[in-house]
Structure formats: C-alpha cells, structure tokens
Amino acid sequence: MLKRKIGKIALGLAAALSAGAALASAAQARDLTVVSWGGAYQEAQKKVYFEPFKKASGLPMNDESWDGGVGVLRAKVQGGAATWDVVQVESDELAVGCEEGLFEKLDYSKIGGEAAYIPPAVNPCGVGAILYDFVLGYDKDKLKDAPKGWADFFDTKKIPGKRALRQGPKTTLEIALMADGVAPNDVYKVLATDEGIDRAFKKLDSIKGDIVWWKAGAQPPQLLASGEVAMTSVYNGRIDTANKNEKKNFGMVWDGALFTIDSWVILKGSPNKDAAYKFLDFVGKAENQSKLSENIAYGTSNKDAAGRLAPAVLKDLPTAPDNIKNAVEINVGFWLENIDRLTERFNKWAAK
Amino acid sequence: MTAPSATSANASIEMPLKRQLKRVERARQFKALGLILPLLVFLLFTFAGPIAGMLWRSVEDRDVRQVLPHTIAALAGWDGKNLPDEEAFAALVSDIQAARAAGTLAVAAKRLNYALNGFRTILTSTGRNLKGAPERGTAKETLTRINPAWRERATWTAIRDAGGPVTSFYLLAALDLVRNADGAIVSAPPDQAIYRNVFARTFLISLSVTVLCLILGFPVAYLLATLPPARSNLLMIFVLLPFWTSLLVRTCAWIVLLQSKGVVNDSLHWLGIIDEPLRLIYNRFGVCVAMTHVLLPFMILPLYSSMKAISPAYMRAAASLGAPPVTAFLRIYLPQTLPGIGAGSLLVFILALGYYITPALVGGAADQMISYFIALYTTETANWGLASALGAVLLLATVLLALVYGKLVQGQQVTGGMKN
Secondary structure (H helix, E strand, O other), X not given: OHHXXXXXXXXXXXXXXXXXXXXXXXXXXXXXXXEEOOHHHHHHHHHHHHHHHHHHHOOXXXXXXXXXXXXXXXXXXXXXXXXXXXXXXXXXXXXXXXXHOOEOOOOHHHHXXXXXXOHHHEEOOEEEEEEEEXXXXXXOOOOOOOOOOHHHHOOOOOOOOOEEXXXXXXXXXXXXXXXXXXXXXXXXXXXXXXXXXXXXXXHHHOOHHHXXXXXXXXXXXXXXXXXXXXXXXXXXXXXXHHHHHOOOOEEEEEEEEEEEEEEEEEEOOOOOHHHHXXXXXXXXXXXXXXXXHXXXXXXXXXXXXXXXXXXXXXXXXXXXXXXXXXXXXOOHHHHHHHHHHHHHHHHHHHHO | OOHXXXXXXXHHHHHHHHHHHHXXXXXXXXXXXXXXXXXXXXXXXXXXXXXXXXXXXXXXXXXHHHHOHHHHHHHOOOOOOOOOOHHHXXXXXXXXXXXXXXXXXXXXXXXXXXXOOOHHHHHHHHHHHOOOOOOOOOHHHHHHHHXXXXXXXXXXXXXXXXXXOEOOHHHHHHOOEEEOOOOOEEEOOOOOOOHHHHHHHHHHHHHHHHHHHHHHHHHHHHHHHHOOHHHHHHHHHXXXXXXXXXXXXXXXXXXXXXOOOOHHHHHHHHOOOOOOOOOOOXXXXXXXXXXXXXXXXXXXXXXXXXXXXXXXXXXXXXXXXXXXXXXXXXXXXXHHHHHHHHHHHHHHHHHHHOOOHHHHHHOOHHHOOHHXXXXXXXXXXXXXXXXXXXXXXXXXXXXXXXXXXXXXXXXXXXXXXXXX
C-alpha cells in the first residue's frame, strides 16, 4: 500500500519536474530583452533605438531598467536564469564582468567592424554606447559670477553655500586633486601615491562641513533646484534634461570634467544572440546614434555620429572638441585595484 | 484505610494514565506538525537556505585554490620565514600560464587584492610578461625580474593564506582585524578599520529611533485604547496611513520638509525665530526623524493591543484604595503594558537595524548604516565574502539581542504588579 503510494508520489514528482523543464524551455524561447538605465535616458533610447529597431527588424523585444552593480550581473549569469540579453554597463562593470566571464566575447564583424567606433569604445566584451561627463553644475539664476572650475568649487569665501558630491571615493578624490591644482592629465599619477591620496583628503577636509553627499544621479538637479547647494558634481545629461524639460537655467563647467563610457554587453549564454547582434548593429550605426544625441546630451561611440549633428547640438555634447579638451577619463584600472581600500578610507574620513 | 495503601493504589493507576496522556500528546504534536509542514518547507527554502548560504560564503575561500592549485600545494610546507624555494616559483609560473589561457587569472587577482592592495596589478602584469616556459631552475629569476614584488615575503604569505578552502579573513575584516605575516590576529590598519564604528553607529541609531518611537507612541496608543470606538477608529486610520504610503515617498517628503529652504526652515525664518537655516537633513537628526516616522506604527500597534486588554477596573480599584494617579500608573498600569512595550521595541529595533533607503537618502556620509555597506559590497564591488561576513556579524548580534530580550521578558509574567 505504502509502496504504491510512494510510486505515485514519484510519478507525480516526475510529472512536475518535466512540466518545470517544459516551462524552463519555454522561458528560453523568450523575446530579446534589453536593459538600460531608466529615466529620461531610456525614454530617449525607446524613441530612437528600441521602437525603430522593432519596426526595421520585425523582431519582438522588451526593455527593462536597472541600477547597475556587477554583483547583479553575476547573480543573473551564475544563477543560470538570466532573463536579460543585452545590458548597458558602466566601465568598471565591463572590466570586472569581462574578467569573470559574465559576457559574450563580441564578434565585431557583425556590428560594423572595430574601425567604425572611436578607439576607447572598443572592448572585447562590449561596445561603447555613450560617452558622458561628471561636470560641475550650478544654477545660473542663483550665482552671479559663474564658477570657473573645481578650484572655485572648494572656495567657500568666493562662492558661499553648500556643495554636493557623489558619496564615495570615486570621482571625489579626482575632483579634490584638480581643485588643489593638479592638471587633469596627472590626476591618476598623483592618486597612485599615498601622498596624493593624503593630499586629496586634506583638500576635502577644507570644506567637509559644507558637503552634501548624493547617491543617485537624480539627486544633484534636485539639490540645485531646491537651493540646498550652490554647486554640485553632476552627470551632464541631467543638467541638459533639467534645462530642456523643466525650464531650469543650470550651467555647466566642462573644464576638468571626468568622462566615462557606458557599453552594451551580451550576457553569457544568452539564447537570443543573433537578435542581440542585430540590435547592437542597429544602435551602432551613425545615423541612429546622432538621433540619440539630439534627444539627450550624451556623446556616442560611432566615429561618424558627431559629424551628422547641427553645431548647436554638438556644442553641448561631451564629445565636442572644446568640451573634451580638458576632460580626463575615469581610470577603471585604478579603481578596480583600489575601490575597496579607498571606500574604507573614505568612510573612515567621513565618520571623523 | 491507611494512608500508605491509598498512595500506592494511586500510583498504580497513575502510570498507565501518564503513558496514555503522553501518547495522546504525541499524536497531537504530529498532527500539528503536519499542519505547519508546508510553511516549514517554504521557510527552509526561502529563509533558512539563503541564510545558510550567506554564512557559508562568509568563510568560503576557494578562488585562489582553483586558479593556482600547484602553487598552493607547493606552499603547504613553507615555513614563511624566508622566500619559498625554486619549486614554488616554478609552480606559480605554470599556474599563471594555465590560468591566463583559461581566462581565470582575474578571479585569483581579485581575491588576492583584498589581502594585499596592488596584487591585481602584480598578477596581471606578471601574466602578460611571462613569455613561454622559463628554463629549468630559473623560475625565481624570471619572476623577480618581471616584478620585484615576488621578492617580498608578504606577496607569498598572501597567496598561502588565501589557499582556503575556508578562511577567517572576511569575518576578521568585518571586525576590523587582520592576520599579520606570523599568523597572529591584530587590529587592521587605522585607514581600513571602519566596521566596528559602523556597527556601533547602526545600533546607536536603531536604539535612538526605538526610544523616540516609544516616547511618541505610548501616549497615542493609550489614547487609541481608551477612546470610544468611533473616534479611535478614525485615529487608527491616521496611524495606519504611513503603512499604505511607499517608503520612498515618505522619505522624500521629509527631504522637502527639512531641507535648508524647506517648509520647516522657511516657517521658522518667517516667524523670525532663526536667521540662518538650521541643518535638519543630511545628518543624524534627519535620519532619526525620518526613521522614527516610518517605524512608529510598528510601536503603536503592539502597545495598543496590550493596552486594549487592560481592564479599567484595575485603575479604579487602585484609586479607591488611595493610590495617587502617578503611583497607580507606575504600579498598576505600566507593568501590564510591559509585554506591548517589549514587543514593540524589539520589532522597531530589529527593523531599524536593517534600514537602508532612508539613511541613504536623508543621512550624511557619516550616517550610513551597515546595510549600506552590505549593499555596496554585494552589488557594486562584488566582494561577496565581505558582504556575507558583515551580514553574518549583524545576524549574530541581532539573534543575541533577541535571546537577551527573551530572557528579560520570561520573568515578567503579567501579574499586574501583584507579585512584588
């Protein structure tokens, strides 16, 4: 009696398992899923990339958004249930994920060849999507004399009021050194020494009581708008969006800006690799990329994209020659090596 | 009838009765177990399993062993006093070359970089510059020529100590401790010793919020418990309202209220009470205010339910026996609310320990609680060992607190203060 029962249970289990397997294989046959950063940026992408791509290719696709973090990607891939195919990642996520084998190695022949892209956008695991800056942002309506650069940012006598910086050592230490007179090109040379790090923290000490720390990209425009801070470090696209959509009068300082590149990657083991390549090829084309820059002030990765833009649009982009002249690229290698140690040190300093 | 015979007769009847009782009791327990079995299985899978996984991750250390197996084996007999012998160098060369071909070198580099800052570069540059297999007996020469770091004892002890398969490295780091080259446990360098401070901060903020909730919540709960139902229901809706609003919305509302040109500062300025705006946000004050607001219902509800059960007759009796109101409250009413106070405080305290969004948005850099660091290491830097270790320490501290609380409450049977 009991034996027969156990047999029945085993049968039921087997049925349930095979049903589960069937479900899993159904999940495999899902549509292409593209993941980006949300907000105004993803709205622009929807308009100029996602919808036109669906029309042009006839392929179904979904888009989702995320907040970044290589831990998230690791969990997705190692968990074996990756529901994403193409993801837009920051440079450090690209480097670490590439090392950990979380991304497919890209075949550039399928996306227009390496020569079509600006050199820093070409990586074995990903292809550049946008180039954007951390700039000094301020409200033109509230500040009579515009700040010239990071040195003014640290000068509370000349420009009173609080300042906002991104919480954590990344970007903060570079900004402190530039404010202390280090040339943009030498920032990482100086930061690689213990004296350089001490120097950066010493500079931060000088305005410690006046700093508000922000954590999400949406906060700096809000802090400026509410008058909470006089100046802030901010993503250039956010300033542009606030000016366009909310009729703000924010200004930016390109001198000493920190730029970085976000890339598209294909997650390892994606069941939609062909569709993913078609998508990357589509968003890599100059005529599509130039439309993105018209909608949101980010530079793009195709060499010919900037040439298709009106001068009025180009002058507000990070990739405009005048704007990139004194900008420095955030050094991924340096931060991969030092982020844990300097995060600890930063928090030690903050708690003092 | 003599007394002894009576007792013996009693005893002979009692034994089977006892056994029967036990049997019935056991059957009842099995039935109860059967009823909660689905929940138990669910909890095992969704709660106990992941927690066990987290605890395991905080001591697991297999990356280096998998990537550099021969080196770890060669270092097993090394005394750590001088540089290892040629054999270890040769093993490392072959390991690095194999790992580079397999693309796994970065995994070991990442782990070793935690132990010795700069190890990532040492390993990747060595991997890049190793051309072909060196002559027999020249591995040491080759490696030290490529990178002088291989001449340092510390480089090799770092590899040996990361040999796994389990390690105390992460748990020690979560308590600001490290092992030095001789294997003794010492304090971490001052620049990196932050976690004890963060844990202390986390407990302090949680405690302040709990005390604030109790001070604010007690009178409200009393009012709710003593008003006629119609009015108390209306008030109850106000208490529950925060429950139905998103946490994020409530936190942002506090930003609007407390910022330097916010509602509170503007009102005070308009009334002429202040000239300069007060700093009410992006500091400890803002964190405590916002968290107290969010957690208040969790204090009020247990208090309310314990007060609802207290009969007003007790207080009337105390008054008729001549107790002044304060004495009656302290001796009669308060002791009966203790279970509610205990439950509410523990609930608020433990919820506050894990708070993340609110301190992240309304706190300064010096007000980030432990959950911020756990999230940082989980998602941003993918240092899951340290994230798990911090989680394990927090879990242990919380469990200890709950146990202490249990001990304290156990002696407090609700006797209305009659026992003392």
